[in-house]
Amino acid sequence: MSEGADPSGQRNTQDFVGLGIIIASVLLFVANGSSVLHDFLQALATGSRPQEPMLGTALILNIALLLFGWRRYVDLTREVDQRREAEETAHKLAHTDPLTGCLNRRSIGPALQDMIQTARTTGHEVVAMMMDLDNFKRSNDVHGHQAGDAVLLHTAERIRAILPERSIMARLGGDEFAFAAIYDPDHAEAIDRLMIRLNASIARPVDVDGMSLEVTASIGLATTTPGDQAILAETLLHRADLAMYQAKKAGRNRYCWFEQNMESELRFRSELERGIREGIPRGEFVPYYEKQIDLDTGELAGFEMLARWKSPKHGLLSPELFIPIAEEIGLISELSENLIRQALRDAREWDPRLTLSVNISPLQLRDPWFAQKLLKLLVEANFPPHRLDIEITETCLHENIGVVRTLITSLKNQGIRISLDDFGTGYSSLAQLRTLPFDQIKIDRFFVSNLGKNKDSATIIEAISSLGRGMDLPITAEGIETPEVLDELRKFGSFKGQGFLYGQPADADAVRALLADREMLPSAPEVEAADETPRSATA
The missing domain is CATH 1.10.287 (Helix Hairpins)
Structure with missing residues (x-):
């Protein structure tokens, strides 16, 4: 031819x-x-x-x-x-999707548009739903892709069994689904009942090769309205997607209806994401330092590093706003390493008796090279390992105790101290405290700040104090904000403490000025001489 x-x-x-x-x-x-x-x-x-x-x-x-x-x-x-x-x-x-037999991302749009036009001719409305399985990726990584496919198949079957006739359903990719149904606007409450049944059905365990796997779903809903005759399928799915994000933000395993203010929230979040990506190489993220005090002597014992974002547009932002976003977009490791690098350079000039505490994200602990990266930062800054205290939250123990144990052992072998942060929130156990070589435990600030107001807080702190004495583990109490809280805390033993009672977190220049006033900025030869002895002792 x-x-x-x-x-x-x-x-x-x-x-x-x-x-x-x-x-x-x-x-x-x-x-x-x-x-x-x-x-x-x-x-x-x-x-x-x-x-x-x-x-x-x-x-x-x-x-x-x-x-x-x-x-x-x-x-x-x-x-x-x-x-x-x-x-x-x-x-x-x-x-169609080859695994579940549903429609796919390419075909859901035209199918939904046809459904909207059909509903208009009969005086009905259309509700579009976007659904994402909660923590599916983690379960898929742990149990394997075959188990993950089985969960997706069971989920698709359960959705089909509950959706009304003439509904459409699509798998958009991964663990994300979209579906839509025609409903009578005079009986909109039926959609809420449908969502309750759907969440309950998906949350039932899935048996795969003798394993019982549990997943939940976050669902967002958006609906056409009688006054909006020209709404497009893409717009409806976009709104449902925004509502799904809010369902995840509200705690997962639930559904959420679209509201107009979600559009502005999405724009703000997108703006923050772009700002984080651009701000890390520009050096906009800087370490701030909160004092840690020996409550028996009143002397300064060290500082905890806290992240701050000096945004050119929004000013100084706290980590509660940008850390979760950095974790979701995969930049937390780069952000954290930059902050630790700056903090080690700052703390290198402090009195050698002062320690530096650094919080580590649970996501960083999944990196098998994290210990090596941290040691490299110590070498670059010429900072003695025994002055560094890595704080690991109890949530990390709940996620993967084996990985955490390996990491802790590796860091301690280099002389780095390890603290269990937010102790008392309910994840760790006595067995874990015995098997994991922690150097210190930190009481969650919620219990400390409520001393004198909540009897349960006093009971919990007393139990933690007794545990620390029994296991010979020093204790640091976070959240000391008033003299009354400090007086109550001293009744339970000896602690290190930190909180707003001792001042707000400050940047490197303010800390340097503070230490200069207290004559805690030794000259360079003195610092090197003081650091050499611990370094040789750990060799």
């Missing part, structure tokens, strides 16, 4: 040739078949020579042409069927 030839045109030509052969054969057979066949059979019976030998040969040729035409017809029929099946398969692959 020459380049640019049309295969379909060639096939059509061949079809016409085959059809012409069959028609000509039939006409020949009808025209002289009976007489020639009688002469041919009589010659065979008597052994004589046929009266019309040429017509006999033509008859045989005619029969051969009929057989050829019939075979060609069968081949063409088979080819047409195969072509139809291939087209149907290609259409299915292009418009």
Whole structure:
């Protein structure tokens, strides 16, 4: 076939040739078949020579042409069927998800638009729903992709079983689904009942190869309204997606309706994401330092590093606003390493007796190279490891105790101190405290700040204090904000403490000025001499 030839045109030509052969054969057979066949059979019976030998040969040729035409017809029929099946398969692959059989991201938009138009003609409305399985990626990583596929299949089946007739459903990718239904606006409460059933059904355990896997779902809803006649499917799905994000933000395993203010919140979040990406290389994220005080002597014992963002547009921002976003967009490691690098340079100039405490994100602990990265930062800053205190939250123990144990052992072997932060929030156990070589525990600020107001807080702090004495673990109390809280805390033993009672967190320049006033900024030779002894002791 020459380049640019049309295969379909060639096939059509061949079809016409085959059809012409069959028609000509039939006409020949009808025209002289009976007489020639009688002469041919009589010659065979008597052994004589046929009266019309040429017509006999033509008859045989005619029969051969009929057989050829019939075979060609069968081949063409088979080819047409195969072509139809291939087209149907290609259409299915292009418009459906191969795992669940749902529609896919490409086809949900047109299907939803058709549904909206159909609903308008009958006076009904359409509700679109976006759903994401909570913590599915973590479960998929732990149990394997086969178990994850089984969860997705069971989830799709449960959704189908609950959705009303004429609903549409799509898997957009990963663990994200979209579905839509037509409903009567006079009975909108039926949608809420549907969502309650849906959340409950998805939350039921899924049995896979003897394992019981539990997942939940966050669902966002958006609906057409009688006054909005020109709404597009893309707009409806976008609104449902915003509502789903709010459902996750509100605690997961729930559903949330779209509200107009969600648009501005999304724009603000997108602005923050862009600002974080651009601000890290610009050095906009800086360490601030909160004092840590020995409550028995009142002396300064060290500082805890706290992250701050000096945003050119929004001013000084606290970590509660940007740390979760940095974790979600995968920049927390880069952000944290930059802050630790700056903090080590700052703390290098302090009195060698002062320690530096640094909080580590749970996501960083999943990095198998985290310990090596931290040691590299220590070497770059020429900072003695024994002055660094890494704080790990109890949440990290709940996620992966094996990885945490390996990391703690690796860091302690280098002389770094390890603290268990936010102790008392309910994740760790006595067994974990015995098996993990922590150097210190820190009481969660909620219990400390409520001393004198909440009897349970006093009971918990007393129990933690007794535990610390029994296991010979020093304790730091966070959240000391008033003299009354300090007086109550001293009743339970000896602590290090930190909180707003001792001043607000300050930047590096303010800390340096403070230490200079207290004569706690030794000269460079003194710092090097003080650091050499611990360094050789840990070698």
